Amino acid sequence: MSLREQLCEYGRRAVELGLVIGTSGNLSVRQGDLVAVTPSGAALDKLTPEMCPIVDVEGYLVEGELQPSSETPMHLAVYETTAAQAVVHTHSVFGTVVATTMTELPPVHYNALLLGGVVKVAEYATYGTPELAANVRAALEGKQAALMANHGGVTIGATLEQAFEATRLLEWLCEVYVRGLGVGKPTVLTEEQLAAVVERSLNPPRFPRRP
């Protein structure tokens, strides 16, 4: 699948899964110095490959008639300082709830480790600005996900599929936490408990074959 075809496919899935409403949210995928990004102001489930602009890592438009997403500077800032090959940004409901009410998403489930543990909330700045890009970059340091205050969430990955799955996981973790707060006080896993999970995943038990 070409980079632009991938954007169409995952744009459609993002809308189908309710992670994105209308034109909110944007995706990008990188290959070498080029980045295919979803266009500004287009519904993510109605994209065609030609609609998706291609920019270079410096931010120059290389191909396409439509303007790149207004959040493209944030995507490019992330590519500049991480090994990410894809970035997914949405205004998913539970992610946005946490980003609007908290300063971080504590690890209440061990799957949070797949995103780097605690998910930080990047300080608020106007959408599309270099300030927001810098804040997101700082919150993402050493992690696969960040939330953006009063805005939404962003995830990265080695492929668009990985970045997309990270967005689904981030939304699930936020939903568990928010729903947990409605029932009681969610227990946060300790450093020790999280270290034990890492240890366990590195040394899975092997089932002996029956003689």
Ligand SMILES: [Zn+2]
């Ligand atoms: Zn946004």
